[in-house]
Amino acid sequence: MSLFEVKNITVAFGGVKALNDVSFGVDKGEIFTIIGPNGAGKSTLFNVISRIYEPSKGEIYFENQNISKTKPHNISKLGIARTFQNLELFENATVLQNLLLGRHIYKRTNILSEVFFTPSARKQEHEYRLKVEEVIDFLDLQHYRDTLINGLPYGVRKNVELARALCTDPKLLLLDEPSSGLTNEETIDLGFWIKDIQSLLGITIIMIEHDMSFVNKVSDRILALNYGKILASGLPEEIKNNADVKQAYMGE
Amino acid sequence: MRFIFKTKYSQDINIAKHNGDRFWYSLLILIMVALPLVLDDFYLGEISYICILSIAGIGLMILSGYTGLASLGHAAFLGVGAYTHAFLLTNEIPFYASIPIVIIVSFLVGAAIGIPILRLTGMYLAIATLALGFIAEHVFIKWEHFTGGNRGLPVPQPEFLGMSFYDSVFFYYVCLVFLIAAMFAAINILRSPTGRAFVAIRDSEIAAQSLGVNLGLYKALSFAISGAFTGLAGALLAHYIGYLAPDIFNIFLSLTLLLLIVVGGMGSLHGTVFGAIFVGFLPQLIAICRDYLPSSIGSQPGLEPMLFGLILVFFILYEPLGIYGRWMKIKLFFELFPTYKRQTFKKQKVFTKSDRV
Numbered sequence: 001m002s003l004f005e006v007k008n009i010t011v012a013f014g015g016v017k018a019l020n021d022v023s024f025g026v027d028k029g030e031i032f033t034i035i036g037p038n039g040a041g042k043s044t045l046f047n048v049i050s051r052i053y054e055p056s057k058g059e060i061y062f063e064n065q066n067i068s069k070t071k072p073h074n075i076s077k078l079g080i081a082r083t084f085q086n087l088e089l090f091e092n093a094t095v096l097q098n099l100l101l102g103r104h105i106y107k108r109t110n111i112l113s114e115v116f117f118t119p120s121a122r123k124q125e126h127e128y129r130l131k132v133e134e135v136i137d138f139l140d141l142q143h144y145r146d147t148l149i150n151g152l153p154y155g156v157r158k159n160v161e162l163a164r165a166l167c168t169d170p171k172l173l174l175l176d177e178p179s180s181g182l183t184n185e186e187t188i189d190l191g192f193w194i195k196d197i198q199s200l201l202g203i204t205i206i207m208i209e210h211d212m213s214f215v216n217k218v219s220d221r222i223l224a225l226n227y228g229k230i231l232a233s234g235l236p237e238e239i240k241n242n243a244d245v246k247q248a249y250m251g252e
Numbered sequence: 253m254r255f256i257f258k259t260k261y262s263q264d265i266n267i268a269k270h271n272g273d274r275f276w277y278s279l280l281i282l283i284m285v286a287l288p289l290v291l292d293d294f295y296l297g298e299i300s301y302i303c304i305l306s307i308a309g310i311g312l313m314i315l316s317g318y319t320g321l322a323s324l325g326h327a328a329f330l331g332v333g334a335y336t337h338a339f340l341l342t343n344e345i346p347f348y349a350s351i352p353i354v355i356i357v358s359f360l361v362g363a364a365i366g367i368p369i370l371r372l373t374g375m376y377l378a379i380a381t382l383a384l385g386f387i388a389e390h391v392f393i394k395w396e397h398f399t400g401g402n403r404g405l406p407v408p409q410p411e412f413l414g415m416s417f418y419d420s421v422f423f424y425y426v427c428l429v430f431l432i433a434a435m436f437a438a439i440n441i442l443r444s445p446t447g448r449a450f451v452a453i454r455d456s457e458i459a460a461q462s463l464g465v466n467l468g469l470y471k472a473l474s475f476a477i478s479g480a481f482t483g484l485a486g487a488l489l490a491h492y493i494g495y496l497a498p499d500i501f502n503i504f505l506s507l508t509l510l511l512l513i514v515v516g517g518m519g520s521l522h523g524t525v526f527g528a529i530f531v532g533f534l535p536q537l538i539a540i541c542r543d544y545l546p547s548s549i550g551s552q553p554g555l556e557p558m559l560f561g562l563i564l565v566f567f568i569l570y571e572p573l574g575i576y577g578r579w580m581k582i583k584l585f586f587e588l589f590p591t592y593k594r595q596t597f598k599k600q601k602v603f604t605k606s607d608r609v
Contacts, residue, residue, distance in 0.1 A: 052461075073465060088456040088458055088462075092454075093451050096264065104445055115441055122265060125261070
């Protein structure tokens with residue numbers, strides 16, 4: 001049984017079908033990559049999974065539980081974390097505060113204990129920090145703890161966003177174009193990290209990506225979308241040689 | 253330049269980050285406590301008023317500066333606090349019981365208004381809160397049983413701890429204690445998960461939501477907390493004014509609060525105090541200036557609102573971070589001297605925001 005399953009998802013914006021009857025399953029521990037030309041519906045798919053868009057039809061299952069009606073802010077409590085294509089960091093906060101927000105779903109304090117900052121509130125901050133420090137060590141962010149996001153270079157920001165997602169202790173991680181805007185070296189580092197997230201932390205990853213050499217290196221399986229429909233899905237080798245995929249990218 | 257060697261997580265959690273902080277803030281409190289020795293009643297009254305404005309400013313700062321929600325009708329909460337307090341005191345509820353009730357009532361009013369109103373965003377929210385201010389003013393006029401309507405409501409000045417509120421030294425200390433308490437409460441909220449969630453909502457709603465922040469709940473909570481602080485300020489304001497009339501809580505007071513947080517510096521609690529000092533003394537300053545201006549300008553009744561508006565515009569254009577931001581720049585200039593660069597505070601242009609989600 002798959003960890004995560006999308007069944008017959010259709011998303012229509014007026015007459016345009018951004019996604020048309022898309023179904024696939026992702027197994028536990030897999031790195032599953034979604035590729036496709038611009039406007040193929042990849043980001044729409046992510047936004048449906050994180051419940052920002054309402055699908056017109058179809059269901060999504062996570063750990064055999066139907067999450068098509070879950071509130072958007074409860075998705076992360078189930079263990080699904082995501083990053084965004086164009087970075088959605090809290091820009092006027094420090095890296096540390098951004099990462100601590102990743103622990104928000106584990107909040108136990110109420111407003112009264114926070115106003116008086118009781119020992120339990122302090123203890124909770126320490127617990128949050130312990131996990132955050134693990135992630136900081138994992139992604140080499142030690143230098144940037146107290147820096148405002150505003151003052152960080154793009155590559156580091158991307159890292160911080162990945163770190164913030166990891167801080168939620170997810171079971172499933174959705175990465176929306178993790179390598180876009182990164183230099184070659186940064187992309188290589190990212191490849192290692194993604195492999196590490198899979199093998200050391202045991203997190204399943206669904207990733208949208210354009211850089212094909214990067215995709216072939218890290219993915220276990222690939223799904224190709226075009227105009228909201230599935231073109232092909234399978235192992236990297238199969239996708240590379242698939243005639244439909246070639247046509248979608250390069251024409252006749 | 254000061255480098256802090258961190259060896260414990262508590263150092264990031266504590267309010268005072270180093271001994272310098274502890275020294276300067278203790279000194280400030282000592283000076284504030286000693287002020288009645290040197291100042292006469294008039295200036296003590298002014299400073300009490302500034303303390304009250306600061307508390308109200310903290311309320312609006314949490315809502316606008318930290319959660320990023322505009323409010324142009326915050327005088328309504330001052331009114332709710334003031335009338336509730338006066339009503340309770342008139343019914344012989346003692347001062348120490350009345351204040352907590354005021355805080356709870358304003359919190360609930362804030363939540364009750366916040367839940368429907370916060371479905372709006374941006375400009376529409378500003379318009380709705382503007383309307384809220386006018387509606388509140390009318391409620392204060394019409395609900396005569398509770399507010400005395402246009403006749404007004406005298407505020408009883410009960411004895412508290414054996415002292416009278418007519419004593420300006422005692423009133424000054426009451427205001428000061430409440431300001432310090434409010435400051436600590438606000439700092440505590442902002443350094444705990446709820447405060448971080450507010451900042452998250454301000455900077456990116458979509459990311460906050462995907463990290464598990466319930467947008468509706470936290471926005472309403474921010475409105476309620478903001479209401480509670482402002483309501484407390486309203487209760488103290490009732491004592492300061494002595495006689496409540498609905499037209500005190502007009503749009504102009506709301507705009508004064510807005511001016512306060514913008515001039516003080518959006519997104520900083522220091523800013524509320526700087527801003528309160530500024531707007532507290534500004535009418536005095538304008539009154540003095542009137543004497544030196546030609547009478548055709550000096551005797552214009554609209555001079556004050558016009559100057560308020562002008563100052564607001566100038567601050568937004570030339571110093572968006574307010575007085576506190578300017579202070580940070582000056583401090584950094586001396587810390588880095590002679591290597592300070594103007595570019596340090598220049599806001600980076602972000603081009604990727606066009607295509608959000």
